Amino acid sequence: MGTIWPDSLPSAKGPKYTLVADAIRKAIANKSLEVGAKLPPVRDLAYKLSITPGTVARAYSILTDEGLLSAEVGRGTFVAEPKRPVLDDVWSRQLYRLEEQDDHHVSLFSPRLADVGQVALIRECLAKIARGDPAMFLNYPTRDAYAGVRKAVAEWLANLPLGPLAPDDIVLTHGGQNGLCVVFQSIFSGPKPVVFVEDLSYAGFRRAAELMRAEVVGIRMDKWGIDPRSLDLAARQAPAQAVCVSPEVQNPTGSHAPLERRKEVVEVARKHGLQIIEDDCYRIGQPRAPSYRALAPERGWHVSSISKSLTPALRVGFAIAPAGQAARLRRSAEYGYFGLAQPLAELTRLLLSDPRARQLALDVRKRMSEYVRVAVNTLGAFDLVWDPDVPFVWLRLPSGWRSAAFTRAAERAGVQVRSADEFALRDGRAPNAIRIAVNAHVSLESFEDAMQRLRGLLDNPPEQISV
Incomplete structure (x- = not known):
């Protein structure tokens, strides 16, 4: 894999995915990784660095969003050609494609709005x-x-x-x-x-x-x-x-x-x-x-x-x-x-x-509700709180899952969600629940695939916990 991939991450502070992303940025900047160079597969690099595949996937996704990397289905991830900014409306029509270059990783941390024409306005x-x-x-x-x-x-x-x-x-x-x-x-x-x-x-x-x-x-x-x-x-x-x-x-x-x-x-x-x-x-x-x-x-x-x-x-x-x-x-x-x-x-x-503007806001609302319904159709068998006019759903986890363990498992599966712990006070107690936000930057098909991955985890808890 070359000398730019050490056996462990540097000791700098910060989330592991940012350390991976920073190392790749540095390698691209100093030409250790040249345009067209193929990066290691997610699982291979994760194994070498002793981190989760989801962490590497998130780093790759961030760099893809920045235009430093490009992902090609079936071929892998490569150092991208430097891109010039495109100033016409073709750019906004590429939003789905840019978000889906890493077809494995989907962030459902915070709501991401669909572009229904507001970018052009x-x-x-x-x-x-x-x-x-x-x-x-x-x-x-x-x-x-x-x-x-x-x-x-x-x-x-x-x-x-x-x-x-x-x-x-x-x-x-x-x-x-x-x-x-x-x-x-x-x-x-x-x-x-x-x-x-x-x-x-x-x-x-x-x-x-x-x-x-x-x-x-x-x-x-x-x-x-x-x-x-x-x-x-x-x-x-x-x-x-x-x-x-x-x-x-x-x-x-x-x-x-x-x-x-x-x-x-x-x-x-x-x-x-x-x-x-x-x-x-x-x-x-x-x-x-x-x-x-x-x-x-x-x-x-x-x-x-x-x-x-x-x-x-x-x-x-x-x-x-x-x-x-x-x-x-x-x-x-x-x-x-x-x-x-x-x-x-x-x-x-x-x-x-x-x-x-008002019609655009109504169109955003309508589009976001389509994603909510996909989440409900996939996860509705579980204890789900939802509303078509709310850009996230609240899921109380079934027996066998704790929220921290579930969010880690979801990230390994390429889906990022928020644990209830993130909304509790430091000395407070949080229920076994997660928040799943709508990401309308990806297609409905990709969003549904992410919901199916979460459904697979919910159907197969690692252990049964008596309550």
Whole structure:
């Protein structure tokens, strides 16, 4: 296999697949691996390095996505010819092919949206920006410069039950995660603030809170999400300032909170003076009930983005303050990052104002639901929570499997999924479950093949564990 393949990985820190990928990049850069050179088969290299085949497959997949490698079915993986960027719409039509060059590895870590035409629209908008006012590329962003963007966002959100909404209530953020950070900065005070989250919840809540030096306390859940009685008890014991919830699409379980549950949470929040932070980034369908901002206008903060409806690549999100608190939210954003780059803000305005954008969002929703149905048709015999308008499914594992063991076995089979452990607090307990996200960058056939591989594992647990 040559001298570039040592008997073990270097001792540098980091995931093993990144160490493998870095070693190959270095070999290509210094010409130890020349264009056209064939790489070892996945299993051969994994055996030599004493790692799993899935780890090598992931490294190969990353380098294939970067264009450094090319995979040819039946022949193997080779060092690719350097590619020049292609600037017409043919590139977007190659999306499936690029993702499938490694026909074994499929990442189901996070939702990947189908391209139903939004790439072409984004390019069209970018071309308009390139021909626009030169001052856009020379000046610092200002609040007045964003008036048109905020108006476009308000119109984009106009059909949602958010309560009275004016453009000045909206702050543009770099995606939903940045939106959470800005909201936390607007709410938290004191040396050690406390925030409540559901026992299983989006890890970004915890990470954003830790940046603010906040203590994160988990609250017991039931099938509708956060349990109001447990929230009330926790609020009596700890002087928390806020509670984070995802009532439309609970991440990772995929459940939703009905109106009565939301009213119960509002009652507890008012009783204890809690601010309510609603993360609405995963919803791609119609809302099922009024938002917390509508139900509790004096304390409901709302965070959303276009990451699951149009594209996550632009990192555009929206944070919306409760009544009378928009100035605090704007101040946190302006002190933190001034605002979005002006060309990006203008791109957001053009994109959301275009009459085609809503239909594209509907087409994304429809396409993603096709993948969900494939997952349900393949895995529906197991304990599966799903919804056609949620871009992932939640699978409670059958007897004989533990979530950590299953995710390792799935990776060896070339399918990456998330264990429930990744959504639990550090001192919390997680159920034997996994989250399987939709990857619409691969064809339905390849996605179904990945589901069949998972089905094979579920049907054949390594051992029976009594419960």
